[in-house]
Amino acid sequence: ARGCLEAYAGAEAMLARWREAGGQPPPGTDEEAALTALVSAARPGDGGEADPVAAEVLAETAEYLGAGLADLVNLFQPERILVGGWAGLQLGPAFLDSVRIHTLAHALRHPAARVGIALGRLGPDAVTVGAAILPLAAFFARGGHRAPVDSPTPVPAWQAALGGRLAEQRGGG
Known part of the structure; x- marks a missing residue:
């Protein structure tokens, strides 16, 4: 309710x-x-x-970060939350336990009891790796077969919805 989580928990903000x-x-x-x-x-190793x-x-x-993750836990009830990216992986060992404590303190009891919070294992390029897997x-999903060259590409749902709205506006104007 007071701004973007990145503005509080991002590396630049820290x-x-x-x-x-x-x-x-x-x-x-x-x-x-x-x-x-x-x-x-904050945590000298020597x-x-x-x-x-x-x-x-x-x-x-x-x-x-714990308060922000608690909102995700309450809304989506995930089984696992992975903290990643270069900053998350660098900070993780130093403060992941504290993030867990704050997440569980701010989340609803039932979904909080079912979620695990851990560091991602794909490294700082996790988003790129995930996109490459799509x-x-x-x-x-096609059973290991290539899509036929002559098969039409399905229209994305957002594009179909937008096209329907434009048609309604033209017909109603």
Whole structure:
């Protein structure tokens, strides 16, 4: 109700909140390297002291993402939610447990009990891999046969609906 989830939980938003609170990513770094610096500052691996500002940004982001995922859980009741993309995979180990806790706290009890939240395993190019699988899925749906060359391509449902509306407007005007 207060804006796009990306504006709160996206990498750019996280880095902006960190900078506004006094965090300093290495100068001249790209977004990915700056996010790595944020995670390292919040959770130093060498036993050093965590930057409380960076840790707070991660905690806030986990809460925002958890609330957003809870809406998806309530609406669609999925069995599994996979967090992916370069930022999600980079952040996942550092805050996935917190995202789960916030998701379950904000979601309805029944659908929350049935959903699993995990890191995707296809890597940062998951969207590309998924798109590449679409033609294969269509091929297998046809039983492993090629579509006949002379067969008409079915009109997408959105296009058929739009055509029907245009015809109604022309006939009623």
